[in-house]
Amino acid sequence: MKKRIAELIRARDDFLITSHQNPDGDSIGSQIALALALERIGKKVSVINYHPIPTLYRPLPQSEKIRVSKDLERVYPVAFVLECSYIERTGLNGLEGSYIINIDHHRQNTRFGHINWVTTKAAAVGEMIYDLIELLGIELTSAMACSIYAAIITDTGSFHYSNTSAHTFDICSELVKWGVNPAWIADILYYSNQAEKIKILGEVLSSLEIDPNGKIAWLTIPEKSLHYHQPSWDETEDYVVFPQSIKGVEVSLLFKEMASNRYKVSLRSRGNIDVSEIAEKFGGGGHHNASGCLVEGDYLTVREIVLQQVKKSLKKQKLTEP
């Protein structure tokens, strides 16, 4: 599949690269790296996303390459859709006339492209882009290497997740040789918090609750707290890792009251529990071990119906375990 994509890249000249709404480190890093690689061999490339990239990622080299639009201003002959399980996740209007190259590492990918390169073994789409660039024989630049490294460190949770492989480390070694400074990237991604974020975290941690069996833990951020502190969209997103860091916890949740009676629920899991299935029940989606959804209702009701679904998943998993 990789070879077919490489041939197509060599044959064509005008490309669009897009990714999912609320882009993360993997989508942003993969898009920039692919765009720079294509430009290096003289191709014309547009990089367009539905949402602007979060503040966090803006210090990454060439991040200004990514433009924001809902409606494409013309039909692109070939469009790369990166890190999307289904094409609607792009949020873009105007992809209909394009030849779609779908590059993804999610199990749930619906094979919506004309070419579908989906491998769940890849730790990040960034890893796949590295392999593609290597196959094309394009020499890396420091900016390309930084983008791929940012994609990988984000999607492996600093090499903590089960998708981290020997190949992942091999690539990172190469990326350092091409100019990546791991501490500089970590500084941008993990040590550039606003003081406010750390203070709110203190408040939010006091809301920690754990199911009597110790397998489900959750945090809650009430609207008044979000309103008072006004953190940016992505600033409180990773708080869900704190309940997840507790021994024995298999599913962790963050209930964030976005508006009165409207909750953004973030879910994380370890191992076999598929939280994307749970989020899908409420019209959300995501990955096997990380997902999210929006649920309407008062806090007690929202919490109850979501936790019921989590308990069902835990029960189902127990039944299917050997």
Added chain:
Amino acid sequence: MKKRIAELIRARDDFLITSHQNPDGDSIGSQIALALALERIGKKVSVINYHPIPTLYRPLPQSEKIRVSKDLERVYPVAFVLECSYIERTGLNGLEGSYIINIDHHRQNTRFGHINWVTTKAAAVGEMIYDLIELLGIELTSAMACSIYAAIITDTGSFHYSNTSAHTFDICSELVKWGVNPAWIADILYYSNQAEKIKILGEVLSSLEIDPNGKIAWLTIPEKSLHYHQPSWDETEDYVVFPQSIKGVEVSLLFKEMASNRYKVSLRSRGNIDVSEIAEKFGGGGHHNASGCLVEGDYLTVREIVLQQVKKSLKKQKLTEP
């Protein structure tokens, strides 16, 4: 130097391996890996530390190899001293008659051994032990690989610190091929918290204070809180990373009231500020970017005198910068 050590290992049969008091992931991982490697080529090995290994590291394979003692029961002909800047950090009595092999990666190392292999470029002593095992031509086992991986991930802060090199990633790739499951090790080291730890963290974060210039930030844990929650020795140690994660902060501190008017101060820094120099002023020690000391006095006085030293270091750095 590595070659001389390899020759000595081949020539001798009876070894002691020790490390510093309050052992961390690098000392524990390096000790276990070296012990297993020596045993694999038929050597007699004792692994002895002053302090028992923290609960956190006990699930690591073969961690029970490490015995605890203050006084050595006999004179060992050859003793490896790992990860110690000076020999007194071992806390052991009875090393006097031994031929000392000093293996370390700290700049301040006093070259106290008969052989001194000190390279500040190594991300961890575990990295040096990997190189030594390779030079000896000893085949890795899964337990050896896990130990080295634990050493590296600890001393690089999950590959976030500036000591992370291409060689570090090359080694990790090899370790995965020899059986390391990165997610399993991360689970042990980072996702096995007691719920209590997360709750206290909430309380502690509310104590966050930041110097008006935004370069120094600190947290405080009062004795009554430690007393009430009774966390284990190492459980609150890493709270100091939270002030450190704030943008612009160059030095972060954690003041922990161990007893009335007795404070354990943990210091972390970014870049050029050497916090081991600051800790040394109060009879403590440590690394360039991570150190600690004990200071007596009431809270306001302790805080004042320690912050004064930090400010002096910041001023000195500013003067010496190009």
